[in-house]
Amino acid sequence: MIVTLKVRRFRGGESYVQEYRVDVRDLRTTVLDLLIKVKDNLDGSLAFRYACRMGLCGACTVKINGRPRLACATKLVDLGTDTIVVEPVADRVVKDLVVDG
Ligand code: FES
Numbered sequence: 803m804i805v806t807l808k809v810r811r812f813r814g815g816e817s818y819v820q821e822y823r824v825d826v827r828d829l830r831t832t833v834l835d836l837l838i839k840v841k842d843n844l845d846g847s848l849a850f851r852y853a854c855r856m857g858l859c860g861a862c863t864v865k866i867n868g869r870p871r872l873a874c875a876t877k878l879v880d881l882g883t884d885t886i887v888v889e890p891v892a893d894r895v896v897k898d899l900v901v902d903g
Pocket residue numbers: 852853854855856857858859860861862863872873874875
């Protein structure tokens with residue numbers, strides 16, 4: 803299945819949406835897995851935070867399809883769509899999905 807990931811990016815005072823298409827074989831894949839896949843294979847400049855990958859630390863919190871969620875705990879099967887919009891969770895953006903605080 804091809805998933806379309808639309809990521810709100812912020813850099814150099816500009817904001818724009820960048821679209822990535824990612825081939826996914828398992829619906830238990832998390833949004834964090836997708837972001838890591840994009841960073842490793844498609845666009846090394848994409849900035850986001852994570853740490854525990856177990857739903858404990860909160861570092862990976864982003865807006866997913868308009869709702870604040872932990873990217874490491876949100877699986878494709880939970881979303882029920884192949885189009886995923888990822889945005890920073892707060893207004894104080896440092897870069898892309900990384901926010902201050
Ligand atoms: S990486 Fe720690 S909660 Fe997601």
